[in-house]
Amino acid sequence: MITFKNIHKSFGDNEVLKGINASVPTGSVTVILGPSGSGKTTLLRSINFLEKADRGEIILDDLHIDVEKVTKQEIHEIRQRTAMVFQSYNLFKNKTALENIMEGLIVVKKISKAEAKEKAIIFLEKVGLGSKGDFYAHQLSGGQQQRVGIARALALNPDVILFDEPTSALDPELVGEVLEVMKKIAQEVNCTMIVVTHEIGFAREVADHVIFMDGGVIVEEGTPEQVLGAPKNERTKQFLARYVSFTEYNI
């Protein structure tokens, strides 16, 4: 279980997170929705300290972090127990697809090169790219790069995977293959997923829990049926009316 308590974050005068409280049960899929600038990315990045929140608590099972008093050691630990899938993929450009997956296994998990390679191949196959192991990032399509990104995250066997708009940078025809992989992971792997996305269809179909954010606060949350089917808040309704009409996606 991962819990946020009263997370606050400002960039200068701009208060981006105004006290976020939420809990995500182990193994569940939580989708975070919200208009641009509502603080979704910032919240996600606060979890693995790519962005340091100003105050609040982040609790991952037995790891209890008070953001204001966080130590280097705690940051390192939570980064080892989480992984992230980026909007712009961020594959290591100097490494092949296979090496991208092996990197964390060798350097962070300290397993042998041969073992890491074996493991990496399995994960590459899991995302349907078994034949692309020796390709560098620039030789792969966006959809393929993102699937490698997912495999890289997954291979580390993290407690939580954070997805920040994993399909937003993709050509429309490539969105499906990535969502497909994510759906598969949600079903097969017992790993907590926190997904920021505008894919309402994915949320409806895969999410256990949906959070709607606006203006740095959680406006509404609940099951997909509650939030997407029968939103109570006016802002949620407006947002959904806009998005559902043109980004509806069906697997």
Place this chain on the structure above:
Amino acid sequence: MNSIIDPYFLMEIFLKLLGYIPMTLGLAITSMVLASILGLFMLIIRMKKIPVLSKLAELYVLFGRALPTMIILYIVFFALPIALMIFAEKTGQKIEINQVPAVVFAVIGLTIHTGAYLTEVFRAAVQSVDKGQMEAAYSIGMTWWQGFYRIIFRQASVFAMPLMANQFLNLIKSTSIAFMITVMELFGAANVICADNNRYLEVYIVVAFIYWGMSVLFEKLFLVAEHKLAVFKKGSNL
């Protein structure tokens, strides 16, 4: 002595001057290696924003680039011994400053000069790497050092290579001022030959040719290194 250019004389000085190439290249290569290490230190100090030290690094980069190389060389040559003497007196240690060969001062001076430029080259190279790369390294649990060494450094070095080549070619030329502090390198030797024979044109033609040859050679070597480092870009348009 009847033609303007005497081919036999050309050959003779060419062979004579070849003997000074090791000194010139020795100066250049040693200074380049030391300057790269120095530049890397400065880069890391600045990247990690280590209090005091990063301010000093900034100051160094400023001065190292602002002062003419010759002035740096003179300062090192004349001021360093004095500083060492004072240090020796204060601590009661015995330092035989007269036994330090001039080459050492030349290397120190050239290193200071080149290191300042390389610090900037390295900084530009690191900035050329997308910041998402380090974030990805962090996100899988790597430390700053791991991410820097295994990801950022490798990518940045491809960017840095042509700029380092540039700097090295400059450095080869700069070694000629080591003559000012009595180091007998290529240009110094050429001047001595000029004075001895009272013939300037041939000597300078030959010496120019040798500098040109060294530059071409090292330009090629750096290009090879760049291609080796850039294997991961194969087929991309960079």
